[in-house]
Amino acid sequence: MAANIMRDPIRIAVVGHVDHGKSTLIGRLLHDTGNLPDGKLAELKETSRRRGMPLEWSFALDSFQAERDQAVTIGTTQILLRTATRNYVIIDAPGHKEFLKNMLTGAAQADAAILVVDAVEGVSEQSRRHAYLLQLIGIRHVLVAINKMDLAGYRQDRFQAVRDEIVRYLSGIGLAAHLVLPVAARDGDNLTMPATTMPWHSGPTLLAALDNFAASPMPIELPLRLPVQNVYRIDKRRIIVGRIESGALRVGDELLFSPGNQTAAVKTIETWPPNAGPAEAKSGESIGITLDKPIFVERGDLASHVTDPPMLTHNFRARLFWFGRTRLTVGACYRAKLGTWVRSITVHSIDRVIDTDLLNSHEAPFVATHEVAEVTLRSQSLLALDDHRANPALGRFVLIDDHDAVAAGIISMEGLADERRAAVGAGNRFGTEHLLTAELRARRNGHRGAVVWFTGLPGAGKSTLAMEAERRLFLRGYQVYVLDGDNIRRGLNYDLGFSPADRVENIRRIGEMAALFADAGLIVITAFISPYISDRENARRAAKSSFHEIYIKADLATCERRDPKGLYKRARAGDIADFTGVSAPYEEPVNPDLVVDTASQPVEEAVRAILDYIEQNIVFNSTAAAVT
Amino acid sequence: MNSYLDDLESRSIYILREAHAQVDPLGMLWSIGKDSNALLWMARKAFFGRVPFPVMQLDTGMELPDVYAFRDRIATEWGLDLHVEPCPPIETIDPKLPAASRAAARKTAGLKNLIARRGFRGILLGIRRDEQATRAKERVFSPRAADGTWDFRDQPAELWDQYKAEFPPGAHLRIHPLLHWREIDIWRYTKRENIPIVPLYFARDGLRYRSLGEKNITFPIRSTAATIDEIIAELETTTAPERAGRAMDHEAEDAFERLRSAGYM
DSSP: OOSSOBOSSEEEEEEESTTSSHHHHHHHHHHHTTOSOTTHHHHHHHHHHHTTOSOOGGGGTOOSHHHHHHTOOOSOEEEEEEOSSOEEEEEEOOOSGGGHHHHHHHHTTOSEEEEEEETTTOSOHHHHHHHHHHHHTTOOOEEEEEEOTTTTTTOHHHHHHHHHHHHHHHHHTTOOEEEEEEOBGGGTBTTTBOOTTOTTOOSOOHHHHHHHOOOOBOOOSSOOBEEEEEEEEETTEEEEEEEOOBSEEETTOEEEEETTTEEEEEEEEEOSSOSSOOSEEETTOEEEEEESSOOOOOTTOEEEESSSOOEEEEEEEEEEEEOOSSOEETTOEEEEEETTEEEEEEEEEEEEEEOTTTOOEEOOSEEOTTEEEEEEEEEEEEEEEOOTTTOGGGSEEEEEETTEEEEEEEEEOTTOOOOHHHHHHHHHHHHHSOSSOHHHHHHHHTSOOEEEEEEOOTTSSHHHHHHHHHHHHHHTTOOEEEEEHHHHHTTTTTTOOSSHHHHHHHHHHHHHHHHHHHHTTOEEEEEOOOOOHHHHHHHHHHHGGGEEEEEEEOOHHHHHHHOTTSHHHHHHTTSSSSOBTTTBOOOOOSSOSEEEETTTSOHHHHHHHHHHHHIIIIITTGGGSOOO | OOSHHHHHHHHHHHHHHHHHHHOSSEEEEOOSSHHHHHHHHHHHHHTTTOOOSOEEEEEOSOSOHHHHHHHHHHHHHTTOOEEEEEOOOGGGSOTTSOHHHHHHHHHHHHHHHHHHHHTOSEEEOOOOGGGOTTGGGOOSEEEEOTTSOOOGGGOOOOBTTBOOOOOOTTOEEEEOTTTTOOHHHHHHHHHHHTOOOOGGGSOBTTEEOSSOOOTTTBOOEEOOOOSHHHHHHHHHHOOSOGGGGBGGGGSSTTHHHHHHHTTOO
16 A cells, blocks of 8 residues: 555535525536536436526525525535546535525535636636635645636636736745636536637646645644544453554554643554454554553543643634634633534734735724634633644634634644643642542542532532432442532631632632542542632532532422522522622533433432442442543 | 545445434434345445334335345344334325325325334435435435425525524434445445345346336336346446336326425325
8 A cells, every 4th residue: 555545535515605606516517528428418407497597507406495496505515526537526615695604515515616806807706715715724735717708708817917916915825826727607608628618728728727636634643642532441442442643553562641741552453354454554444442551541631652642732823713602702601512522712912904805914902703813712621632733633722602603713822832841840749749539548548539510509409418418429338528618618718718810719629629529538429509610610620520410400480489498589689799690691601421310310310420420430430430 | 545436435334423413312224125225235334234224114015025025034034123104095195186196195195103112313215416406405414304204495504514403493404425426336235345236126027127116117127147247347337317217206206306396205
């Protein structure tokens, strides 16, 4: 095998302004290359006739009634095209501004792109924006088709004027077009056959130019990156699964897992049906591996070799395209997804907003829908990532707000420090102070220490469940203790009130103390509202991998009906300020380890779910847990 | 990675593992056809032999006898957690629908019942983009509203391999790990992996089923392809569409769009 294996088929996105003829170009290309199935041409003629239109090639892709009635592409489509040379997937991306997220969805899957520009209308704002987005999401191979030359009288001077304008713009954003050619897509001119209508053009046809595109090779030469998708327990094996995004690994290689910084060697590469198993796996492969040591690994971790690891950081800079319906503002909190990890991030600063039309930039207090901006993002957790220029797959991310993707971006670490050394240093300091190891404590207790962090609205049932779980765990012989408002506020935190700052400090102390309890070998259950994600993330950071977040869930109406201490009533009456759920927000856990819904589950069922979780993940999982 | 089939397979396994990691409860529809057979095979690969979710057949009682025999044999041999969901009778389906669409809509109704009763948040399906124009517009993780309908106008952004797995209560996801496969790829893969297949795909007396559906609304095509190699050779040259033998696709210009918008697979 060659070192670089080509992908088959090559994926081409067709982008550009609405009505510049993208779908028509694709429909006609499908026809002229013999890729329309039997009866399709007759069907297109019939559908066009019924709508009183001349033959509409775009109907080959615009299959929805709404698209045909308005003659506009809404969804992004992928369609196969076979030529004598090779196979293509043609991705039709809508040009309408309203459907930019569909355009982006289509283009993000592509290896190369055709930018379609109307010869009569010329380069529009949307042509430029699409070109800019191609560049932003990492597409480097671009071909420009100046379309509707028939309507421009097949004039060479018109072609040259539009060509010069688009080439100037592309070079301004660092994109070089492989070719700019004049076409009349409706008639097939210069698509697969040289057009007699434009004898002044001597370059290749669109199809010939496509056939000259080199497919992007798999990034085997880059350092190894294996985002962990999951860990399966099968028979006695713990199989770590994921897809190699770049590089290659061999049995025996020492792997480093970030951000935890644990290392272990690859023992086997697992396959099914079971056989000897390969000795090597390369980028693009979805694999399963076992390790020689029982280190704690989970979904979201990023495996690499010990040399050339990803960067570790709490901050990163990004250039992003914002397609959320609201504005992006400084201080706003979103979730970032990169590889297989998901983490909360806060917008630290908006460094500049870029005008994709004029290519200048300005400072702004917010980023509006469909704007491109450079921002600095900050996370409470340590993030494993790469600069986009060093490793595209681990240098790009999406932002999620509520349930929806709202931005796509690429990472620049220019001027920011790799925090790996500091992270490793802290780990060592912690580990060498004690002569007793966590293992020794776990062996005596029969289980590891852990922080089981309950969170939920007032009245959701946190204390009730915590006390009952504590009682039963104690009866089963576990070292367990509950921290709740009564035993904390009376002593340790007697000096704290209920101001926002005091609440943060209250939870911070509890988090740090719970981590010490866990370090001492106890299972500690905390029963606090702890309404803010950032506070809970701090507690998680203190306890590291022994932290388990359990969401005690109940809707506000149910909690308010229960109102065990009469607090909701007082809050509604205005006697209590900043009461969570009434006059202060509650931020639901993003990815809790367990959700217990007390509105629908009886207490007994809820307690049992909690006990099952603790036994499975803390008690019986001790051998697989982290080694500090 | 040795061939393009490995690349296709690797992408599908990645999607299966993402679905399993992010969506619970998760189930898979098995039509017993070539595509969902291949998908089921990849699920066994992805999870090292044991398919970790229920495998469900929407049964109208109208499948061909070979299909039922094949289903029962494979379910036992592969140790599947098989669930057969009977579809509501034709009388319960909107009589205004054209006949074949109405028959097909029984499966939509059966699927809705199944999802409602078992609370599935994700359903794995073996559909492909090259089968049909509205399927070409699908997302890999494709949300459906509480009533099962598909809002193709407002599909979520799906960038790189970041799939949207969260959504409001009541809605569910259709997850499509085979979207990027072509018909011919499925056959090449079936051959390479030696995956069992219902014999109805092979020509007998000059006819074979190219796309397998219920006996009342699916028709065999003229063909002499009696082995997988011959099917592959046939597909390399044919220009006939795959679903030509599916009656419900041809009742009106938008027949299949309407079926799918209402929740059909």
